[in-house]
Amino acid sequence: MADPAALERGPLRPLVWAAAAFAAGVVLHLDRVPPWVPVAALLLVAWRLAAAARPIGLPRSAVRTLLAVALIGAVFARFRTLNGLSAGTALLILMSAVKLLETRRQRDQYVVVGAGLFLLLAACLGRQSLARAPLYLLHTWLCCSALAVVAYASRTPAAVAASGSLDTRTALHLAARTLLLAMPLALALFLFFPRLPGAFWALPRSEEALTGLGDTMSPGSIAQLTASYEIAFRVKFAGAPPPPQERYWRGPVLHRFDGSTWSREPDLYPRQRLQGLGPAYSYRVALEPSQQRWWFSLDTPDRAPDPKVVLTDDYQLIANDPVAQPTSYDALSHTRTRSTEPLSALSRRRDTALPPRNPRSLDLAHELRERAGSDTAFVQAALEFLGTGGFVYSLTPPRLGYDSVDDFLFNTRSGFCGHYASAFVTLMRAGGVPARVVTGYLGGEWNPIGGYFVVRQSDAHAWAEVWLQDRGWTRVDPTGVVEPERLQRGILDLLPEALSAPMRLVRSSAWLTDWLQRWDALNAWWNDQVVRFDYQTQLDLLTSLGINTPDLRHLGWAFVLALLGWLGWIAWHVGRSAPGPRPDRLARAYTRLGRKLARIGLPRAAHQGPLAYADAVAERRPDLGQTVGSLLRQYAELRYGLTASELQAAQVGGFERAVAHMSVSRAP
16 A cells, blocks of 8 residues: 555645745735735645655644634634635635645646636736736746646656656746747737626725825825825826816815814705806826725816716716726816806805814904905905915924814914815805815826826825805915915925935936836826726727727627637647657668668669669669668568568567668778
8 A cells, every 4th residue: 555645745846836836826915915824825835845845744634624714714804704806815825725735636736726827817806007917927827837747747657758758948838838829819809809898807895995085184184195106097188288287186075174174075966057168178087096986087077977977066076986997088177167057055054164163263264354345355365364474385284283273374384285275265164155175186297208197196185166256166276375386386396305215316317207207108008908908999999990880799700700710820830830750660770771871972862762772772882782772672571561560570670780780881
């Protein structure tokens, strides 16, 4: 009976390859799952390999079961669910690592490599950035190589002797060649396989952190975003873009104020009809994933760009689902508008409400209001107070007390856009003018390579909107009276110390900046042409190929034709590269005889059979005629005079020895 320990250790090489394919899949998720998950998985991998290399025991079935239950419990305790991409990936990593502990046969090794491929799929579902594409390709190559090594390990000794062993270089070459042959099929699947509306990878991701603007704002909250160089979205205009001072990108609009924090209110109010003033700007926005529901637009959008998005009464774009993947949409906006309807009583009550706090600010508002003759004059008086009151623009202002607006206006006088927007709207409401805080982004960095603007988290901004008679909601940016350059330049140009040292180095170098812009343009192309390649884009592709009004049937036919073309190409390639039948012993000996005679100037012509060849040799070299003629007549008899069953190994061996011992020399 076989030694159980030896059976448990098994052949080491295929196990190492299978474990490497799985471990590489674990590494792809180091930034998605808790640190203890990959550490535990890699420790189990090391345990299994050590047990295969030396007599180290592996846990029995009961222990493995208890270990699996404990790991499932740990995942549930961490995520509070086993559903979702992150929780599911962590569970897949740990359960596959436990499976590795019980690998005994070739089938088990296939399962481990399959787990590595599933981890690759999970990584692709979670992150499709261009920077990760080479990692995914390398991992695919490794998994295919591991499959080849595992498959070759089960061959018989005769098969190994006939075709040779599969070393590391050969395995990698075989996998690379197979992947290259599969590339045309993958491209056909990508271009023409019909896609369903939406995205099948839109899995629950509630456990992921949120980025960007939220639905609340305290005076210092937006300043926390300025240190982030992450991209919020990209914008490409169909024509000339608006001037820098009008590039306000509307996000959450905040109405409710508790004395220190502004927040949104439910969309329960009717939307007023607006008249656009000045040019309308047509543009395309490419949002980066944020796990927020905001879709940003230039100032005031004319309509919702998608059926799944709501245009609220305060002209926010709010999607039904969070932005969990790169999203593109077309929009049309005006930067200046006028309301054609009066403000409703409900809206006026909502946007003049104030809590019983900040008494000094309320007194200041009443004083300014008494001296002003109109709402417009009151707005100018409040702006003049901010512009001449010794206020300082700063990303690191002092902390504010309970009456935050009072503390800012009369004590610290140092703040960021959120401070000024909050204080200005408070003054407006206290003076009876409806006002609200608008958060979003201001500006954008021009990328000349891609021809679009890049709006980063560091461009986050807050401003105010006030209701003026005969004009409606009007944008007022109180930050502009304290730091006018902010309306023309980005925050990072004004306060470069807000960035980390590496990013300051990049922005100070023209060469690095140019490289960064080229890389960003390449990423934008990748997101537009690959990540966001959907059903409508497929139909547009068919239209560009000359198919009018394409539909699902045309996509199916295009895919079938591409598939048939690929199968034909594969058949031609395999037929061309397939080796011919291996010569038998008799044919090899006959070939050696021909080479010997060719070296002394007696080559065999392509049309000559063995007997005609014997006559030609005897005519040119009478001294060799008898010896060579005897061998050639013997070959003809063995090859053509006997059947395969009558041909005996001894006879073939005699012919081989006679050819080997025949000595020939050139004629004198």
